[in-house]
Amino acid sequence: MRILEDIAALDALYDAPVPASLTKVTDRLTPLYRRWIETSRFCILSSVGPDGTDASPRGDDGPVVRIADDKTLLLPDWRGNNRLDTLRNILRDGRVSLLFLVPGSTTVVRVNGQAVLTADPEVTTTFEQRGKHPRVVIVLTATEVYFQCAKAVMRAGLWSRDDSAGLPTAGQFIAEQDPAFDADPYDRTYPDEAPKRMW
Numbered sequence: 423m424r425i426l427e428d429i430a431a432l433d434a435l436y437d438a439p440v441p442a443s444l445t446k447v448t449d450r451l452t453p454l455y456r457r458w459i460e461t462s463r464f465c466i467l468s469s470v471g472p473d474g475t476d477a478s479p480r481g482d483d484g485p486v487v488r489i490a491d492d493k494t495l496l497l498p499d500w501r502g503n504n505r506l507d508t509l510r511n512i513l514r515d516g517r518v519s520l521l522f523l524v525p526g527s528t529t530v531v532r533v534n535g536q537a538v539l540t541a542d543p544e545v546t547t548t549f550e551q552r553g554k555h556p557r558v559v560i561v562l563t564a565t566e567v568y569f570q571c572a573k574a575v576m577r578a579g580l581w582s583r584d585d586s587a588g589l590p591t592a593g594q595f596i597a598e599q600d601p602a603f604d605a606d607p608y609d610r611t612y613p614d615e616a617p618k619r620m621w
């Protein structure tokens with residue numbers, strides 16, 4: 423296998439960027455981007471740190487982020503597995519990207535920027551779900567905002583198919599690494615137990 427080792431070799435394989443792919447980029451949340459993001463209940467948060475990269479799914483019962491102004495997004499860190507990979511990365515290197523998806527739309531919106539964390543009660547208590555508040559809120563300052571080409575979602579048929587039949591379960595993934603783990607009761611009870619620990 424021949425490995426590409428420089429930008430010139432990579433550029434030689436491709437045509438020039440499509441002009442619209444460059445002109446569509448803005449450094450702030452325009453009215454149309456605001457409307458799109460406020461509809462999204464799901465995003466993927468990517469971060470980078472000295473130990474590597476991380477991509478974390480984030481979802482909410484309503485808009486997944488709150489738009490504070492045309493440069494600032496607030497993302498509550500709701501209850502998860504407590505690995506804190508993304509949060510640790512942000513503390514060490516604030517560069518992040520968010521990919522917002524909306525079921526049924528082939529458009530994906532990306533926001534690149536710098537993030538910090540706050541545990542200030544004046545911020546965290548403004549978010550509430552089922553009487554609970556996040557311990558931390560991610561504050562993202564946007565540097566680039568743009569929509570992604572729809573081709574990847576179209577190629578995947580993302581919203582028009584269900585390929586989940588026969589896939590490994592979460593319990594089976596755990597048991598593959600820990601043979602002493604009993605996957606069946608975990609998988610059987612998870613659908614009823616998870617909603618109690620969403621927030």
